[in-house]
Amino acid sequence: xxxxxxxxxxxxxxxxxxxxxxxxxxxxxxxxxxxxxxxxxxxxxxxxxxxxxxxxxxxxxxxxxxxxxxxxxxxxxxxxxxxxxxxxxxxxxxxxxxxxxxxxxxxxxxxxxxxxxxxxxxxxxxxxxxxxxxxxxxxxxxxxxxxxxxxxxxxxxxxxxxxxxxxxxxxxxxxxxxxxxxxxxxxxxxxxxxxxxxxxxxxxxxxxxxxxxxxxxxxxxxxxxxxxxxxxxxxxxxx
Numbered sequence: 091x092x093x094x095x096x097x098x099x100x101x102x103x104x105x106x107x108x109x110x111x112x113x114x115x116x117x118x119x120x121x122x123x124x125x126x127x128x129x130x131x132x133x134x135x136x137x138x139x140x141x142x143x144x145x146x147x148x149x150x151x152x153x154x155x156x157x158x159x160x161x162x163x164x165x166x167x168x169x170x171x172x173x174x175x176x177x178x179x180x181x182x183x184x185x186x187x188x189x190x191x192x193x194x195x196x197x198x199x200x201x202x203x204x205x206x207x208x209x210x211x212x213x214x215x216x217x218x219x220x221x222x223x224x225x226x227x228x229x230x231x232x233x234x235x236x237x238x239x240x241x242x243x244x245x246x247x248x249x250x251x252x253x254x255x256x257x258x259x260x261x262x263x264x265x266x267x268x269x270x271x272x273x274x275x276x277x278x279x280x281x282x283x284x285x286x287x288x289x290x291x292x293x294x295x296x297x298x299x300x301x302x303x304x305x306x307x308x309x310x311x312x313x314x315x316x317x318x319x320x321x322x323x324x325x326x327x328x329x
Contacts, residue, residue: 118272121288128285130257131248134214135281136175136241137191140204144192145174145242148321156190158321159238163212170194172216173321175235177223177244182231182262183303183310186223188319191240208243215240220248220258222284226277230270232261234307246281255303256296260289 127133139145148156148171157169166172171190178186192199193209200207219235224244234254241247250257260266266287274283292299315322 118269121269124288124290126285127248127257127261127287127289130253130289130291131220131250131285133246133248133281133285134210134241135208135246136243137193137210138206138208138243139191139200140207141200144200144204145176145189146171146192147188148173148190151190160216161237163215166193166215168194173239174242175221175233175239175245175247176242177225180223180226180228180231181233181310183258183306184233185310185314186233186245187239187314187321189242191242193240210241214247214249217247217249218254219250220254220261221245222261222279224279226279228277229267230279232258233310234258246284248284253291253296253300255300255307256291257289258307259299259303261287 151171155169156171156173157166158173160166160172170192172193173187174189174191175187176189178188196212197207197209200209216238217235218237219241220232221235221241222230222232222245224246235241235247248257261284269287270279270283273286274280314320315324316327317323
């Protein structure tokens, strides 16, 4: 028995990048008529040190040489180590804050000892936003970024001026993961892939969605800080 499938290739033009997603239904393709995430989010690739010796777990260097609470690059002072988002295991909403990076004197040790490095504009340092692990082994996971951390090559960031919890909820949803399977059917999610996601800000449901997101972030943060791998660890809940 011969079976033949036909698809109008012009439909692919509605998806930014024109992927050959022949399995997408008309309704799915029509969803890409909504504004892309780039309308609301400024995504940036992160710092690339060029050598892992410039990135350590936060408990390895002297704690007195780490600045955990910078609001901007002008507060870096003479500290050497600063918190870094760098991907990590699958974890949604909050967490995976384990690494610090050597940016003493504007990254002097990196720029003078590493050949393949990439620093970022200092105006983006320590700002809040949304991050994800660029390389995954399964689904992608997004997390909130609070002020005081930097973003690494394995943990890009999206800077959001408003609707940050709504957008975090959206990109954490099954539908966003479904859309990403058309945009990039791999396990390596670049900045451009995330910015091409379609999004519809539903004003009627926005408050409800953001309330749920705030609860999820709070629970995830509480869970993360219950263990010694967090620099905000105080006491295990079972003690």
